Amino acid sequence: MAILPILKYPDPLLLEVSEPVTEFDESLKKLSSDMIDTLKDAPGAGLAAPQIGKRIRLIVMDNSSLEDEQYNDVITLVNPVIVHAEGKQVYMEGCLSVEDLQSNVNRYLRVKVDYQDLYGNPKTIEASERRAVILQHEIDHLDGVLFLDHLSPLKRELYIKRMRKQAKKPQKS
Numbered sequence: 001m002a003i004l005p006i007l008k009y010p011d012p013l014l015l016e017v018s019e020p021v022t023e024f025d026e027s028l029k030k031l032s033s034d035m036i037d038t039l040k041d042a043p044g045a046g047l048a049a050p051q052i053g054k055r056i057r058l059i060v061m062d063n064s065s066l067e068d069e070q071y072n073d074v075i076t077l078v079n080p081v082i083v084h085a086e087g088k089q090v091y092m093e094g095c096l097s098v099e100d101l102q103s104n105v106n107r108y109l110r111v112k113v114d115y116q117d118l119y120g121n122p123k124t125i126e127a128s129e130r131r132a133v134i135l136q137h138e139i140d141h142l143d144g145v146l147f148l149d150h151l152s153p154l155k156r157e158l159y160i161k162r163m164r165k166q167a168k169k170p171q172k173s
């Protein structure tokens, strides 16, 4: 069991595009297991590899359909691709890499995602509502996109200004 440090905005690594996974080896399984430990410890709904400094296309997510069943079903998706999306929803989001901000984001209501499991087997998942949001949010991370990028320029600017102000304050020991 290992809890990995989560990179925080504005770390430049969060803005990079991640590479496809080609080796389905033991180190990939170890990484997935550590990321699941980190997700539960945070606690969060989903975590993408670039958030812990690995520039590869791998995400873990809480796939439980009910909030009170959190972490009953945590899954790992390797090389996930949204192959179909439909409908609209507005969802209140936050991010383990974006501190002190929650905001409404426009998302698709339903998505279908092709991916591979940790052994390289092709899989498909269909999701709606909360789970569809998690999939869209985490897959965005693999392309260096944060939920901040979905906000209006004004809202994003206000957040960036607030973070700059905080950074200037003397640190308490």
Ligand code: NI
Pocket (backbone or CB within 6 Å): 094, 095, 096, 097, 137, 141
């Ligand atoms: Ni996030």
